[in-house]
Amino acid sequence: MTSGLVGAVLVAAMQQAALTGVVRDSTDLEPAAFAQVRVEVSGVPLRATVTDRYGAFALAGLHPEAAPMIITVDAFGYARWTRQMAELPDRDLTILLQREPVALEEIHVNARRVADPLSSEPGAFVVDREFVRVQPVVLETDVLRATALSPAASSASDWVSMPFIRGGASEGTPVFMDGVRLFNPFHVGGFVSALNAEAVNRVTLLTGSSHDALAVGSLSGAIDVATRDGARDRLHSSGSLGIASVRMSAEGPVRESASFLLDARRSYIDLLTAGKVPYSFGDLHGKFTQDLGGVRRLSITGYWNDEFLDSRLEDVSEGDAALERATRAEWGNMALAAHYRDRLGSGTLVDLNAGYSHFSGDYTVFRSKAPDSDTSSTVRGRMGEYRAEVRLRHQSGDLNLDGGVQATRFEAAHLAVGREWDGSDPYDLFEA
Numbered sequence: 001m002t003s004g005l006v007g008a009v010l011v012a013a014m015q016q017a018a019l020t021g022v023v024r025d026s027t028d029l030e031p032a033a034f035a036q037v038r039v040e041v042s043g044v045p046l047r048a049t050v051t052d053r054y055g056a057f058a059l060a061g062l063h064p065e066a067a068p069m070i071i072t073v074d075a076f077g078y079a080r081w082t083r084q085m086a087e088l089p090d091r092d093l094t095i096l097l098q099r100e101p102v103a104l105e106e107i108h109v110n111a112r113r114v115a116d117p118l119s120s121e122p123g124a125f126v127v128d129r130e131f132v133r134v135q136p137v138v139l140e141t142d143v144l145r146a147t148a149l150s151p152a153a154s155s156a157s158d159w160v161s162m163p164f165i166r167g168g169a170s171e172g173t174p175v176f177m178d179g180v181r182l183f184n185p186f187h188v189g190g191f192v193s194a195l196n197a198e199a200v201n202r203v204t205l206l207t208g209s210s211h212d213a214l215a216v217g218s219l220s221g222a223i224d225v226a227t228r229d230g231a232r233d234r235l236h237s238s239g240s241l242g243i244a245s246v247r248m249s250a251e252g253p254v255r256e257s258a259s260f261l262l263d264a265r266r267s268y269i270d271l272l273t274a275g276k277v278p279y280s281f282g283d284l285h286g287k288f289t290q291d292l293g294g295v296r297r298l299s300i301t302g303y304w305n306d307e308f309l310d311s312r313l314e315d316v317s318e319g320d321a322a323l324e325r326a327t328r329a330e331w332g333n334m335a336l337a338a339h340y341r342d343r344l345g346s347g348t349l350v351d352l353n354a355g356y357s358h359f360s361g362d363y364t365v366f367r368s369k370a371p372d373s374d375t376s377s378t379v380r381g382r383m384g385e386y387r388a389e390v391r392l393r394h395q396s397g398d399l400n401l402d403g404g405v406q407a408t409r410f411e412a413a414h415l416a417v418g419r420e421w422d423g424s425d426p427y428d429l430f431e432a
Helices: 002-015 129-133 145-149 321-325 426-431
Strands: 017-025 036-041 044-050 056-062 069-074 081-085 093-097 124-128 175-177 180-182 200-206 222-227 236-241 245-254 258-267 279-293 296-310 327-344 348-365 377-396 399-417
Touching: 036 056, 044 056, 056 348, 056 377, 069 093, 081 093, 124 129, 124 145, 129 200, 145 200, 180 327, 180 348, 180 377
Parallel strands: 017 093, 175 222
Antiparallel strands: 017 056, 036 044, 036 069, 069 081, 124 200, 175 180, 200 222, 236 245, 245 258, 258 279, 279 296, 296 327, 327 348, 348 377, 377 399
């Protein structure tokens, strides 16, 4: 009798099927994250879910004989998509949503946002790129400053970009970009975010010590930044001139199923003042995305930022007391991240992420006007992190199961050198 019961359960499981696919914007083919997907049979709701950040969804536990069924997709800012299907498709669906203005007839104030499943949890707050653009600008449009609107965050002052999470200092809140840690996510000593708002799709403020079944490793939460894909319709280029920097970007399709995005920014105060203000910063972001059919996709993200400060004065004579305070500093962060998405079985989505981040900084004190003097002293520090993780998400009925495995490796080194150095290659200091 026991074997017969087990056999019946196995047969019922084999007869179940899954509906999987990806939801996109019909104009630029950008994934429509957190769209609501529902399946109805004879007017009775059967299954419902929401798309993830890559627009993918999986509805498991469907019976083939339940067809015909009606599939409905709703997303904020898009017209409702509805199709009736006589039978379950044997491949992943690609659903294109048409943009539609939102007509506000009445406003209902709720305690929970329904646009993003993470924001319905006590430990998450999501800010999308449209929300970031309408925030008041202090010096530059700031991605991280917008997260201070979360009830769990507080702004230290108008001069600090990074918020305090649950009372913890900003140094205790790591910032991740596409799954890889950024050691230096700020410019101007923390006043401006080092992440360009035009390249960001959404920012999730996590106030707990873990999320999506993976550890964050911080008591003051974390900030998870998801960058956007490049446009799929045509080539776009743009530029802007801000109070502190100039920005240029380019994006567009690569063949039929891939896209690229390049975005660069640099400050110009040092150029306008002919070096009288001896400080500059810059950052560069690039992303390549390849659709592999259905929910399968591959993306590679690269990031670099740099800051430079040189307080040596050219018009000071040798032996002047001002040379006792002459310093030169250069520091920056580079990161590389890769993501692969696939389907495992009928209704399980699997995400593979791997990345590396590296920070380095040089600080030199000069006791003479000449940069190659043996009286100069240099301190160099560096740190890096390797990260790899696997995430699984499976939906069975009204139950969502999330699991993950994560591996990290952290390395750090520092060196102080006081010897002759020509200033050409700071890496030579490690050989001293």
